Amino acid sequence: MIAEWRWIRADLRARRTQVALTVxxxxxxxxxxxxxATLLEEGTNPWRGLFTRGHxxxxxxxxxxxxxxxxxxxxxxxxxxxxxxxPATLTGNGRKVPVALQEAPxxxxxxxxxxxxxxxxxxxxxxxxxxxxxxFAQALGLRPGSPFTVTGLSGATHALFVxxxxxxxDQGFYPEWTPGLAWTLRETLTRVEPxxxxxxxxxxxxxxxxxxxxxxxxxxxxxxxxxxxxxxxxREARASMELDNRxxxxxxxxxxxxxxxxxALALANATxxxxxxxxRDLATLKSLGFTGPQISRMLLAEHGLLGLLGIAGGLTxxxxxxxxxxxxxxxxxxxxxxxxxTILTVLVAVWLPAWRGGRTTxxxxxxxxxxxxxxxxxxxxALLVRLPPALVLGTRDAFTRRVPAALTSVxxxxxxxxxxxxxxxxATLDDFTKxxxxxxxxxxxxxxxxxxxxxxxxxxxxxxxxxxxVYPGVELDALVPWQTRTVRTRAxxxxxxxxPFHVVEGRMFRERYEAVAGQGLLDLLSVRVGDxxxxxxxxxxxxxxxxxxVLEPEQDGEVLSLGLDTLAAKDAVPPxxxxxxxxxxxxxxxxxxxxxxxxxxxxxxVNPADRLAVIRVIIVALVVVLALIGLANLLTASALGLRxxxxxxxxxxxxxxxxxxxxxxxxxxxxxxxxxxVLAGAxxxxxxxxxxxxxxxxxxxxxAGIGRAPAPAALAAAVLIAVGAALLVALIPxxxxxxxxxxxxxx
Amino acid sequence: xxxxxxxNLVRIYQNGxxxxxxxxxxxxxxxxxxxxxxxxxxxxxxxxxxxxxxxLDVRTSGEIWLDGKRVDTLSESAWAVLRRRKIGFVFQFxxxxxxxxxxxxxxxxxxxxxMSPRESRERxxxxxxxxxxxxxxxxxxxxxxxxxxxxxxxxxxxxxxxxLLLADEPTGNLDSRNTRDVLRxxxxxxxxxxxxxxxxxxxxxxxxxxxxVTLSDGMIVDDASMRRRRRPPGSAGDVVELRG
Ligand SMILES: Nc1ncnc2c1ncn2[C@@H]1O[C@H](COP(=O)(O)OP(=O)(O)OP(=O)(O)O)[C@@H](O)[C@H]1O
Ligand SMILES: [Mg+2]
Numbered sequence: 001m002i003a004e005w006r007w008i009r010a011d012l013r014a015r016r017t018q019v020a021l022t023v024x025x026x027x028x029x030x031x032x033x034x035x036x037a038t039l040l041e042e043g044t045n046p047w048r049g050l051f052t053r054g055h056x057x058x059x060x061x062x063x064x065x066x067x068x069x070x071x072x073x074x075x076x077x078x079x080x081x082x083x084x085x086x087p088a089t090l091t092g093n094g095r096k097v098p099v100a101l102q103e104a105p106x107x108x109x110x111x112x113x114x115x116x117x118x119x120x121x122x123x124x125x126x127x128x129x130x131x132x133x134x135x136f137a138q139a140l141g142l143r144p145g146s147p148f149t150v151t152g153l154s155g156a157t158h159a160l161f162v163x164x165x166x167x168x169x170d171q172g173f174y175p176e177w178t179p180g181l182a183w184t185l186r187e188t189l190t191r192v193e194p195x196x197x198x199x200x201x202x203x204x205x206x207x208x209x210x211x212x213x214x215x216x217x218x219x220x221x222x223x224x225x226x227x228x229x230x231x232x233x234x235r236e237a238r239a240s241m242e243l244d245n246r247x248x249x250x251x252x253x254x255x256x257x258x259x260x261x262x263x264a265l266a267l268a269n270a271t272x273x274x275x276x277x278x279x280r281d282l283a284t285l286k287s288l289g290f291t292g293p294q295i296s297r298m299l300l301a302e303h304g305l306l307g308l309l310g311i312a313g314g315l316t317x318x319x320x321x322x323x324x325x326x327x328x329x330x331x332x333x334x335x336x337x338x339x340x341x342t343i344l345t346v347l348v349a350v351w352l353p354a355w356r357g358g359r360t361t362x363x364x365x366x367x368x369x370x371x372x373x374x375x376x377x378x379x380x381x382a383l384l385v386r387l388p389p390a391l392v393l394g395t396r397d398a399f400t401r402r403v404p405a406a407l408t409s410v411x412x413x414x415x416x417x418x419x420x421x422x423x424x425x426x427a428t429l430d431d432f433t434k435x436x437x438x439x440x441x442x443x444x445x446x447x448x449x450x451x452x453x454x455x456x457x458x459x460x461x462x463x464x465x466x467x468x469x470v471y472p473g474v475e476l477d478a479l480v481p482w483q484t485r486t487v488r489t490r491a492x493x494x495x496x497x498x499x500p501f502h503v504v505e506g507r508m509f510r511e512r513y514e515a516v517a518g519q520g521l522l523d524l525l526s527v528r529v530g531d532x533x534x535x536x537x538x539x540x541x542x543x544x545x546x547x548x549x550v551l552e553p554e555q556d557g558e559v560l561s562l563g564l565d566t567l568a569a570k571d572a573v574p575p576x577x578x579x580x581x582x583x584x585x586x587x588x589x590x591x592x593x594x595x596x597x598x599x600x601x602x603x604x605x606v607n608p609a610d611r612l613a614v615i616r617v618i619i620v621a622l623v624v625v626l627a628l629i630g631l632a633n634l635l636t637a638s639a640l641g642l643r644x645x646x647x648x649x650x651x652x653x654x655x656x657x658x659x660x661x662x663x664x665x666x667x668x669x670x671x672x673x674x675x676x677x678v679l680a681g682a683x684x685x686x687x688x689x690x691x692x693x694x695x696x697x698x699x700x701x702x703x704a705g706i707g708r709a710p711a712p713a714a715l716a717a718a719v720l721i722a723v724g725a726a727l728l729v730a731l732i733p734x735x736x737x738x739x740x741x742x743x744x745x746x747x
Numbered sequence: 748x749x750x751x752x753x754x755n756l757v758r759i760y761q762n763g764x765x766x767x768x769x770x771x772x773x774x775x776x777x778x779x780x781x782x783x784x785x786x787x788x789x790x791x792x793x794x795x796x797x798x799x800x801x802x803l804d805v806r807t808s809g810e811i812w813l814d815g816k817r818v819d820t821l822s823e824s825a826w827a828v829l830r831r832r833k834i835g836f837v838f839q840f841x842x843x844x845x846x847x848x849x850x851x852x853x854x855x856x857x858x859x860x861x862m863s864p865r866e867s868r869e870r871x872x873x874x875x876x877x878x879x880x881x882x883x884x885x886x887x888x889x890x891x892x893x894x895x896x897x898x899x900x901x902x903x904x905x906x907x908x909x910x911l912l913l914a915d916e917p918t919g920n921l922d923s924r925n926t927r928d929v930l931r932x933x934x935x936x937x938x939x940x941x942x943x944x945x946x947x948x949x950x951x952x953x954x955x956x957x958x959x960v961t962l963s964d965g966m967i968v969d970d971a972s973m974r975r976r977r978r979p980p981g982s983a984g985d986v987v988e989l990r991g
Contacts, residue, residue, distance in 0.1 A: 003858040006851055007844070014846035281844045287803060288856050288903075289831030291824040362803045362827075 008302045023310040025266040025632055030314025032625050033259040033338050036618040038322040038330040047238040049328040050169030057112045057204025058213055061220055062230040066201050071223045075216050080112035080204030086193035088150040104183035112170050112204045114183060119144030119164030122185050129163030135173035136180030137165045152192045172240025258418045260341055264349040266629045269411050271303040272353040273636035279360050286362030296358030300350055307346030405673055411633030412677030415626040416722055420685020422619045423710035428693050431708045440502045440551040441605050443579035444588035448601040454574035460598050461578055466586035471499045472575035478535040487521060488559045489537055495563035504705035505529050506548030515544040515562035518552025519698055538571040557702050634729045638670045666734035674726035682719050750911055750942050751777040756809035758795050769795040771965035782943045784953040787962035793946040794915050801834050801913050802826030831860045835904030835912045839919040842900035843888035850884040853902050860907040874902040894925025901932055914945040930955055
């Protein structure tokens with residue numbers, strides 16, 4: 001053991017810079033993974049972040065009177081409130097929206113803190129100001145300064161205004177969670193609702209262990225004996241915030257995989273390069289009496305330790321970065337998964353070179369087999385056509401040593417492939433935003449009639465100059481025989497004038513009782529295009545013929561779309577909403593503003609790309625990390641190549657090659673392999689990316705057909721930059737070597 | 748007492764399907780305290796023979812006995828363990844672990860043989876002092892001259908107090924002054940009772956030996972005792988002194 005540690009210590013000391021680089025590379029990848037996972041989680045499930053930042057309460061208890069706070073505290077919970085709360089109606093622009101006004105102190109509370117995103121918090125000098133929950137404010141287009149006119153149950157109207165906008169993890173987002181929430185000072189609340197009998201009290205309980213929620217709720221209900229009107233818990237809030245979008249999860253898996261491969265490559269290359277460079281030392285160790293397994297163990301310990309160090313550093317850095325940037329620590333489950341994945345990767349990546357090192361023959365003086373001149377015929381040909389000798393020698397050199405050559409090429413090809421796949425994802429996202437109709441979002445706006453009649457709403461919407469077409473629609477839940485769950489059925493347009501779904505397989509429905517479906521639905525019912533399915537819609541049995549598959553961004557693709565005329569009239573009339581297809585080049589935001597001004601309830605369709613926007617950040621980060629890994633691999637390779645060549649260099653110089661020619665020889669040797677690797681990686685990535693993204697599309701229920709190849713210009717730029725950087729990196733050691741006086745004798 | 752015996756030792760390499768017999772039936776015995784030089788033309792199988800004697804290469808057939816035990820049947824790992832305790836090796840080149848200091852290089856075999864760090868340090872200090880290398884103890888091998896490197900290699904080979912010292916052209920790339928230094932050392936340890944088998948092309952080295960064995964085409968063609976042994980074999984006191 002002591003002997004092994006001695007050697008490990010000496011080896012680490014002898015290459016401090018390389019050691020630091022390896023640890024940093026692994027740490028960088030792990031930190032990027034942690035950050036990416038947390039970012040994506042924030043995108044898909046914002047609850048945890050909001051709840052953590054705002055020190056949310058796990059349980060909210062609504063009571064008629066002020067509850068017995070001492071009794072609640074005795075359950076082992078910290079309290080928020082009790083706060084007074086009163087229902088009211090928000091009026092303005094001809095609409096009436098129910099709202100819950102909730103009392104809040106003038107200094108934001110310690111527990112269940114609303115997180116101000118815009119404007120200011122409540123202030124006693126400004127009793128008319130309210131702070132509105134963000135999703136509610138967004139849905140109604142409220143900003144700080146907007147009027148907030150409310151009518152209490154008594155019928156009296158109060159002209160309040162929006163002072164600030166704040167987020168909270170204590171209740172779900174509007175409109176999934178209604179009514180919308182606004183915080184006011186106590187005096188404002190009493191002014192709007194003077195009758196204590198019409199107010200209720202809400203109290204938040206923050207538990208030490210969220211797992212106790214059910215128990216605490218039961219006991220609270222018992223303790224408050226009959227006073228409790230309603231209880232909501234963090235589980236409901238979380239569920240209502242979750243985006244049930246499998247595409248995000250799959251993308252995370254893809255990027256996680258890429259990160260792991262990157263980490264494995266960085267380590268395998270560093271370890272492999274080191275072991276190859278030190279075979280002679282290992283042989284010496286064997287002649288001293290080190291056994292093969294002992295040497296493997298030693299190498300595994302040394303390089304594995306570096307990897308683990310990198311992982312530990314990366315986890316810490318990732319933790320700090322997410323806290324600094326997102327103000328939420330990464331979730332322990334994700335941290336655990338990432339740690340486990342990377343540790344396994346490290347062990348696998350290090351194991352192979354360590355095993356190779358243990359198998360070294362113990363005769364240190366064995367001369368390396370002279371390289372076979374495999375390309376000698378080619379080289380002769382090259383000389384015949386008078387290529388410069390440096391090029392010929394470099395080319396010959398590149399291919400004579402197989403293992404290092406393969407290491408160099410593969411070490412560059414894999415990062416390049418990953419980068420190309422990243423570019424493919426980018427191109428796909430671009431396509432989502434530029435051509436939303438190609439991902440099944442032809443309609444940019446959806447109008448709901450609300451208070452007015454359906455016909456009136458349709459007329460007002462169609463009157464806008466930028467609206468090209470209006471499709472009436474109905475969404476219902478259909479019961480499927482043999483399925484315990486329901487599926488979303490969407491009737492949009494009619495069989496004669498169907499909505500422009502993006503059909504990727506089969507055809508559009510043309511007649512009654514024909515339908516198209518998303519991949520998710522086909523998978524759910526295990527049917528194929530061409531099959532017939534039996535459903536019950538609103539009590540009416542229905543047999544539809546699935547004639548096509550469409551790209552379906554909603555509900556994980558578990559949606560069946562058909563014409564309104566297929567449904568029974570009682571289900572189809574009046575339409576629930578109208579989908580508006582705009583003229584080319586029209587700005588949905590402007591049209592929405594105009595329609596809002598005409599008192600229509602208008603929602604912007606959420607483009608999948610907007611939800612996936614966070615992925616672009618991750619793509620950029622990943623490309624940077626991968627580029628660094630590629631460069632590190634190349635540095636290892638060219639250092640290794642040089643070590644192999646020290647003696648040949650003397651011979652080349654003795655043969656009369658100028659330093660410049662020697663340099664050209666070396667650069668050709670590494671550069672050729674680099675170019676090969678980069679090209680192979682880019683080609684593989686371009687081929688794979690469309691397939692991979694389509695696979696993700698399929699898996700997520702949205703359906704294959706979304707993948708786009710990377711933009712040619714972007715790909716060409718990436719290849720050029722990679723090759724340029726590779727040649728530059730090869731040039732540095734080559735220059736130094738060509739200038740140095742090479743000792744002719746071995747020693 | 749016999750340290751080493753071989754019976755009909757054969758090594759045949761396969762060179763692209765063509766059998767290349769490097770050692771063809773060598774019967775060879777080394778007594779304790781003997782200094783044997785192996786000579787012969789290039790390609791006659793000298794290196795192959797000593798590699799087999801140290802377990803660095805496997806025999807094709809025949810037997811090797813070390814200290815009365817049969818060792819040719821040992822596994823690679825068992826050979827390694829045996830080398831730790833009983834054998835010291837010196838090659839022509841690349842004897843030292845490049846990234847370890849001279850001191851660490853010399854201590855490594857002692858540590859490996861199971862000595863405590865303190866014992867190993869004392870042994871290293873003693874050996875380096877004997878070789879006049881005390882000041883270079885913390886230098887890297889690359890900072891030493893060829894002669895110094897070979898002397899360190901010798902110290903390293905002796906660190907575990909080996910029963911048998913095997914050397915393959917230890918002076919092969921040294922000038923005459925360095926050769927003289929290394930030879931003087933070999934003479935000294937031999938004088939203290941160390942058993943030595945050395946492969947050499949150098950007549951000066953051979954002249955120091957008790958016996959010169961000549962190989963040709965993988966067979967022993969001559970085995971000549973050069974002079975009367977200076978000492979009775981295995982004078983225990985000297986061995987103990989050397990092992991410090
Ligand atoms: N690994 C090997 N594979 C095939 N043949 C080998 C191998 N090692 C040695 N030989 C052959 O075995 C024969 C003996 O080689 P060996 O190295 O033992 O000779 P040597 O006496 O040490 O020569 P030198 O004095 O030049 O060192 C030679 O013909 C050599 O070509
Ligand atoms: Mg030899």
